[in-house]
Amino acid sequence: MTKIENDRYLRALLRQPVDRTPVWLMRQAGRYLPEYRALRAEAGDFMTLCQNPELACEVTLQPLRRFELDAAILFSDILTIPDAMGLGLSFGAGEGPKFARTIQYQRDVDTLPVPDPEIELRYVMDAVRAIKRALVQRIPLIGFSGSPWTLATYMVEGGSSKQFSRIKQMMYREPQLLHGLLQKLADSVTLYLNAQIAAGADAVMIFDTWGGVLSHQDYQTFSLQYMTQIVQGISRQHEGRTIPVTLFTKGGGQWLELIAASGCDAIGLDWTTDIASARQRIGDKVALQGNMDPAVLHGDDAVVISHVQQILQQYGSGSGHVFNLGHGITPDIAPERVKTFVDAVHHFSEAYHQS
């Protein structure tokens, strides 16, 4: 396969020199784009978009037509694996995800299958292949999965949660039951990400959306341990390409040293972390992704530009930084602000990459 034309994103993750800081946005294909809302209205619901490779490909490409993004990310959901395990995922109108069945007892875990990605999750792999073809090696494609802990929260709670009281009850009353579930999920995620890589993903990212609700000790035992297993199981060398792995724990700013020790290539930072201190703490071990508060995009162009400049300056000179928001872009943002954001990162970062 030919080399990727713009490989800034991959080079920055591997801390190799770049001409500008690469930038993409979590949820860059999403509801803030009118063309996305139109396609979704036509498709009917969110899972139909995800499960139709042609539509998933089209949605993935939409933001790339508007903005000079340095990476595409597979359009999918973090909950595809539990759905493929048979839990029955649905999205009510205006609500979060819901599962028809939940995990409560040992037999629920015992009977849970480890999905074969090319069979039960074929639609995801077909989407990866379609997107990869459509990108014609212009920019890299990011594959992703939810972390075992994050997937388990939804599977045990039955949907989104505020207190996480069911899974925490399991954690403190029946830790071995929870470990059994997490192990099955870690095995499934490893297979899933490797299948995405085989289908064409150039980098992978693990979203640990709910790791931040755990204590310092429980985070290591119930979340990081399983992400580390996955990092070690991923095909990091694939057909002559090096596949970088990024771990993102929302609310994980206190644990960066521990996350870096997992063997990952990069850590995603939410907006609560000072990226200058983060680089001091671990910037010689891994690359950093982030970390503007998504709400800054509510400001005018001058506000967006000044926040971009501030974060570039805090990170400082040299490679190892992938610019992003600290969390997904929200539906109420004007696309024009995103253009300002992306262009500002490219424009103002040049000065930090002169050798």
Next chain:
Amino acid sequence: MTKIENDRYLRALLRQPVDRTPVWLMRQAGRYLPEYRALRAEAGDFMTLCQNPELACEVTLQPLRRFELDAAILFSDILTIPDAMGLGLSFGAGEGPKFARTIQYQRDVDTLPVPDPEIELRYVMDAVRAIKRALVQRIPLIGFSGSPWTLATYMVEGGSSKQFSRIKQMMYREPQLLHGLLQKLADSVTLYLNAQIAAGADAVMIFDTWGGVLSHQDYQTFSLQYMTQIVQGISRQHEGRTIPVTLFTKGGGQWLELIAASGCDAIGLDWTTDIASARQRIGDKVALQGNMDPAVLHGDDAVVISHVQQILQQYGSGSGHVFNLGHGITPDIAPERVKTFVDAVHHFSEAYHQS
């Protein structure tokens, strides 16, 4: 006034020697207690309980009859100040707080009164006096308030929020409007806490429930700056007593050094922070309160005891630790677990206080 019989809590906050680690629980007077639920059912709703000094006193005393707690905390709500400012607070059944009016424009801020605590918040001061009499100097009484930032989130959003998009829009579009609101709140909170001290509170605590949704920089500008003003405005010496001040920012574990520099006596830690590292970082400047995950109380006695032992061991020898949960106790906890928790703290902490 005679000396307080058990002043462990106050001594630990001032880092003076104690015989055992003092312990209390955030929301110790609350729905997990059947006697609380009975009284609340009788009173009709939550605000009636808060606004009736006799009932507020009774509710405050309920947990003290069951457990050997080292402090009582005023039964009240963090939203009394915005309610006294005229925003019309109500609690729907099973819902969070709601305000009839919200803050959107400059004129909303300009016309907002700074309440006189002995007039518009007289019911709180009467409750403090009633509780203080009922405690007959057995243990200290904690007064409290929400932080300006936290109060502002409810006043701008109109209630609880997930994304905080209204107040963040204000922050990034009209920062001076928000600063005007926060200044009025800081002035009001200072008067309110000083009035609680004059009415008998032996220590005060500021709850910054939502500081953790801010970026590193915005936290300092929009939350900590105003808490620092309050700390400096509090009557720390009152009629021969030293009044310790505790600041608690949920999700503030990355900012402990900054919080300690406010001049407070103690920092409340949520359960995501490793208390051993926290003590290394700032334990020579301030006392630490916390920080067991409230969900540990779902475990059996052995689980509760082992977590208590672990946190005591992590903090280590000497004074400066007030044991607590990392957040409020939830309604689904059995009171028996709380007894185990409180007794375990006293029993196992003795060894850490032998000089």
